[in-house]
Amino acid sequence: MSENNLQKNSEVRVESLFVENSPVAELPGIGEGDIIVIRSKRRKKNISAYRQGGKIVVSIPSRLSKADERAVVPEMIAKIRAQEESRTFDESLLATRIHELLTQFAPEVIQRPTSATWRLMHERWGSCTSVDGTIRISTRLQRAPGYVLDYVLFHEGIHLLYGDHGQGFQDLLARFPNGATSQAYLDGYEAAEDLLRPPVLGS
Numbered sequence: 001m002s003e004n005n006l007q008k009n010s011e012v013r014v015e016s017l018f019v020e021n022s023p024v025a026e027l028p029g030i031g032e033g034d035i036i037v038i039r040s041k042r043r044k045k046n047i048s049a050y051r052q053g054g055k056i057v058v059s060i061p062s063r064l065s066k067a068d069e070r071a072v073v074p075e076m077i078a079k080i081r082a083q084e085e086s087r088t089f090d091e092s093l094l095a096t097r098i099h100e101l102l103t104q105f106a107p108e109v110i111q112r113p114t115s116a117t118w119r120l121m122h123e124r125w126g127s128c129t130s131v132d133g134t135i136r137i138s139t140r141l142q143r144a145p146g147y148v149l150d151y152v153l154f155h156e157g158i159h160l161l162y163g164d165h166g167q168g169f170q171d172l173l174a175r176f177p178n179g180a181t182s183q184a185y186l187d188g189y190e191a192a193e194d195l196l197r198p199p200v201l202g203s
């Protein structure tokens with residue numbers, strides 16, 4: 001579908017981008033430009049909010065007044081934040097989950113992680129230091145489907161036995177039931193990140 005068609009069919013346009021005077025911008029954790037409000041002609045009553053490329057997009061009916069917009073947008077943002085909060089996988093469960101996955105799919109791996117923690121990592125999905133048994137998982141996976149997180153946990157768990165991605169490693173990894181789908185999710189995520197990443201200026 002061409003970009004033109006997309007515009008015509010969706011009947012949406014970016015109406016406003018909140019800036020420093022907006023009450024929304026003062027909410028903790030929300031900076032300028034993080035929220036986009038779309039006024040949709042097609043939308044009659046419903047208001048929806050979702051994440052897109054690190055921003056929160058709130059879609060409202062085009063006839064909603066500015067005053068109503070000011071009231072309703074912070075509410076929707078709070079809802080999204082609450083949803084994300086509840087979906088964030090408890091860090092203390094990461095090591096337990098690795099144990100469960102290894103027990104179920106790769107009983108040959110008798111090693112267990114000494115620690116498994118979330119880490120802000122943009123270049124990798126996970127990492128394992130087999131000498132001390134520590135595993136780190138990218139915080140980008142906190143919003144991923146459960147099977148994708150499992151796939152990465154299983155991958156790093158196997159590294160407790162195999163340091164490389166050789167045949168022994170691959171044979172064990174292949175036992176994960178949703179491997180291809182999980183890999184596709186990770187590849188798609190990375191491709192989208194590359195597209196949405198702002199160009200680096202200077203330096």
Ligand SMILES: [Zn+2]
Pocket residue numbers: 155159165
């Ligand atoms: Zn690896």
